[in-house]
Amino acid sequence: MPEATFQGGLKAAWTSVFAYVLFGTYVGLGALALDFGFSVQWLTLSTIFVWAAPAQVIIISGLGGGASLIEVALAVTLSAVRLLPMVVALLPVVRGPRTRTWQLLLIAHFTAISMWVESLRLLPTMPREQRAAFCIGLGTGLISAAVIGGLVGFYLTAGLPVVLAAGLLFLTPLSFLVSVARNSRTLVERTAFGLGFVIAPLLAAYKIELDLLWTGIVGGTLGFAAHRLREAMR
Amino acid sequence: MSLVNEFWPYLVLILVGFLPNEVWRVLGLVFARGLDEDSQVILWVRGVATAILAGVVAKLIVSPSGALLTVPLSVRVAAAAAGLIAFLLIRRSVFAGVLVGEAVLIGGGLVAGP
Incomplete structure (x- = not known):
């Protein structure tokens, strides 16, 4: 792996707003893990292996709160459905003629909203043969920020005022909102983004099962239809 | 054991x-x-992924868990809107959007107070 591009990815991670957002989010998660009686090693491994803040919140509060294992596993897998289309959309952008399978596996594992958004922003202007190494550097950097945030949260946030804890939890939706707005340049993405924002809370309010999955299929398909319609009218 | x-x-x-x-x-x-970056399938998949992301964000704001529940829904929505507007007005900077949104949330949370 060419060192320069791996290091370039690491550097991009640390200059990304997401390094700080992840740090803050995982400070909150570290405090949560401490509250529910998990060890700091367990928290760190869960960050490295699960690498999805919403799923980790479900695991920690679910197991800590006494939910059954099946229940937690089901909630985790439902929250993780979003990773499938993200990986499918990202890998063809990353892949070059000499990209190895282990690199793609690692990149698929590193895929999370933060890494996905930053990769799709930074990769297109980069030579194809450098993209995989850059992506691995980016993912490594972002996970490091999350791990450090978790440690800080575990050891330093006893008795955090509740409004600050709320502020840390708000970092996730706020940063996703703004950065997805920044990345949505095509008609497909803009339409899908606007629709998703309206559809998901409606489905959740009516307690429709698999609400996020339906949100994605309906919002994405309508966005794609809008794009095809515009192409056809040209 | x-x-x-x-x-x-x-x-x-x-x-x-x-x-x-x-x-x-x-x-x-x-x-x-085997999928190509510029194929129509990928375009559709990106739409699906984007809609799901928007859905995740909306749900985290409308029905959050933990400490965020102590901040009223109106403040959470106002903070998200303020963050988005700040991003658009201040050189499309994500940092600016996040800072302004957080300031509104924490300020509003303190004023509305539990």
Whole structure:
């Protein structure tokens, strides 16, 4: 792996707003893990292996709160459905003629909203043969920020005022909102983004099962239809 | 028995945390095989992923968990809107959007106070 591009990815991670957002989010998660009686090693491994803040919140509060294992596993897998289309959309952008399978596996594992958004922003202007190494550097950097945030949260946030804890939890939706707005340049993405924002809370309010999955299929398909319609009218 | 007690949390982590989460990433790897970056399928998949992301964000704001519940819904929505407007007005800077949104949330949370 060419060192320069791996290091370039690491550097991009640390200059990304997401390094700080992840740090803050995982400070909150570290405090949560401490509250529910998990060890700091367990928290760190869960960050490295699960690498999805919403799923980790479900695991920690679910197991800590006494939910059954099946229940937690089901909630985790439902929250993780979003990773499938993200990986499918990202890998063809990353892949070059000499990209190895282990690199793609690692990149698929590193895929999370933060890494996905930053990769799709930074990769297109980069030579194809450098993209995989850059992506691995980016993912490594972002996970490091999350791990450090978790440690800080575990050891330093006893008795955090509740409004600050709320502020840390708000970092996730706020940063996703703004950065997805920044990345949505095509008609497909803009339409899908606007629709998703309206559809998901409606489905959740009516307690429709698999609400996020339906949100994605309906919002994405309508966005794609809008794009095809515009192409056809040209 | 003590060995079981020690390793049990890690086994649980793999079974109910890692595997149910990772399966979607591996499936993504399988489905992505042979797809071209500029193909129509990828365009549609990006739309699906974007709509899901918007849905995740909306749900985290409308029906959050934990400490965020102590901040009223009106303040959460106002903070999200303020963040988005700040992003658009201040050189499309994500940093600016996040800072302004957080300031509105924490300020509003203090004023509305539990």
